[in-house]
Structure formats: C-alpha cells, structure tokens
Amino acid sequence: MPDPSLNHPACGRVVYLDRRQAQFFEPNGWHDFYYGDTAEWVGTAAALLRSADYDQPHRDILEPLGDRHLVLRRVAGQNPGWFTIERVGN
Numbered sequence: 001m002p003d004p005s006l007n008h009p010a011c012g013r014v015v016y017l018d019r020r021q022a023q024f025f026e027p028n029g030w031h032d033f034y035y036g037d038t039a040e041w042v043g044t045a046a047a048l049l050r051s052a053d054y055d056q057p058h059r060d061i062l063e064p065l066g067d068r069h070l071v072l073r074r075v076a077g078q079n080p081g082w083f084t085i086e087r088v089g090n
Contacts, residue, residue, distance in 0.1 A: 008088035013061050015072065016081050017041070021051050037076040041083065044069055061085075 017025070022034035025041060033039045045065035048054075054062065068090060072083035 006087060008085075010061055010065060010070075010085050010088050013085050014078075014082055015048070015058055015061060015085065017048070017072075017083060018052060018081060021048075022081070024051060035080050039074045039083070041072040042069065 017034070019030070019034055022030040025043065026033040026039075033041075044067050045062040046067050048070075049059070049062050065088060068088055070085055070089070071087035073086045074081075074083045078084070
C-alpha cells in the first residue's frame, strides 16, 4: 500500500526558510542547512508559521497543515532557503 504521507496535496510544494529561521532550527549547522547542496528539516507547519511572517501564498500552504509534521528537503539545484515538502504526517 502506498505511503499516504507522500500523497498529500502539499507534497511537492515549495516553501522558503530565511537565514534567521535556519539559525533558529539548525543553530550548529545553519550555514550548511541554508546554503549546502542538500538539507532536511522535520517539524510542524505551525512551528514554521510561528517562526516567520510568511506571505499569503506560504500561509495558504502551511496554515491548513497546522500541527501536522512535515519533512522538508532541499536538494542540489534549489536556491538557498527553498525546500520542497516531501512528506506530511499526522
């Protein structure tokens, strides 16, 4: 059976974390987290919303997810700070 966390409509959407958020969420490795070729973040949409004043397009993605856990991944070729929602958990 397919993993439902991979089939959520938010999967594949892209969100931005700024340098301040990178320093908050990854204090010991924020530079690699923000600028490196690859990075992963696991946390809730609510935590992201509390950590920055997101614009409406970002809020449209994140607000419906509330306290659901997300896996965000940045891969080579993505600009610094941009992450793709890979999974949406409960």
